[in-house]
Amino acid sequence: MTIRLLLVDDHQVVRSGLRMLLASESDVEITCEAGTAREAIAAVENCRPDVVLMDIGLPDMSGIAATRAIKSAHPEVAVVALTIHEDEEYFFKMLEAGAGGYVPKRAAPEELLTAIRAAARGEVYLYPSMAKLLVKDFLAQERPEEGVTSLDGLTDREQEVLRHVAEGATNDEIAEILVISPKTVARHRENILQKLSLHSRAELVRYAIRKGIIKA
Amino acid sequence: MTIRLLLVDDHQVVRSGLRMLLASESDVEITCEAGTAREAIAAVENCRPDVVLMDIGLPDMSGIAATRAIKSAHPEVAVVALTIHEDEEYFFKMLEAGAGGYVPKRAAPEELLTAIRAAARGEVYLYPSMAKLLVKDFLAQERPEEGVTSLDGLTDREQEVLRHVAEGATNDEIAEILVISPKTVARHRENILQKLSLHSRAELVRYAIRKGIIKA
DNA sequence: CCTTTATTGGGTAGATTTACCCAATTTTGA
């Protein structure tokens, strides 16, 4: 099975270069080309490619918007971003748009081929410098849940009170649950606010969610 | 600069095979080997490798735990997982442990080399089938923020008020920001509570975070 | 043993919220 390819780049030279580069590969066939986002979207309709090699900087519309449009109409078509941009901004947006690969133009030809083949299989190829950014984001997302420990010096009872406060319970309700005086609950809450340098229930709720004490 | 490598695998044959495979590469040098997690941790101390090729299934301790230990003591040492496991479970745990690469044993030799070189640069190489899992997770994390639409029939103004309420602002503060009467803010807030069947600011904060209107 | 910390409880006062009552103006869509 040869992989049908759609080349999207506004520079004729780049397309020619890629054509040359990929010509020797027996499993890849460049079915058609496009120089603008609009052309690309139309070309997907006409040529039915397996993989779209998408530049991000296009004259009429961002390659990101084009990718969104293509994936929306044809989710089975894989889109590999091939671009000069190596920043988080474009990378994450491209992933959200549904890209199945992200390769900087400075990458080696074999890496582009690996990306095309992975995308054709429905997998995802990320250039190492990009993968690093995604893992960083992944770790940032996961950490807060682990951070249930080290709650800025809150005592056990304070954490217990905090949990109920964050879940929306009033002092009286918490007092009933913990079988203590509402005044004691209020005192715990005051100590919590002071320890954390917070000033309202709203901030307590956000703090509790950040720390993974309660789920949003 | 040659990359100093530590090979960790409990099978002698596998280590020999890797040694053979990497022998021809001029920029990679296998400095030492280990057959257990304990040996691996000690070897990092003694050999000072740039990159550790880590198997997950080890006799004494999981390669994941070993990775955690190594990264904790020597954050500058890169660890590349080389394993038969291709499931989310081990993959994500390995990332959390600080792995700078994840390559299944079925991968092509060049991919392993790419991973080693990327990890040595401080970047991250993820095998396409693994990258796919991470992107899936990324999209699952990000989606809620897109879900800012369809907010259970809240009007534009109500959403605006909700955002400020959730961020901890009082009615008076919001009134000043939006340049309307505090009474109007209160009215909007009341309508929001009623529409969402909520009864307090704490619940509004959780709702707003769930819907991605504000970050925790 | 003694000091510190955690946990408990009370009082007061002002700020804020929640929940109702009322209605005018503007915008939107049918």
Place this chain on the structure above:
DNA sequence: TCAAAATTGGGTAAATCTACCCAATAAAGG
């Protein structure tokens, strides 16, 4: 054009919160 919805604003009252004041008892650690 006309009705519905959105946005605006006011009044009142009870509930609740925030922020101080005070202190006793119990547990933990040096």
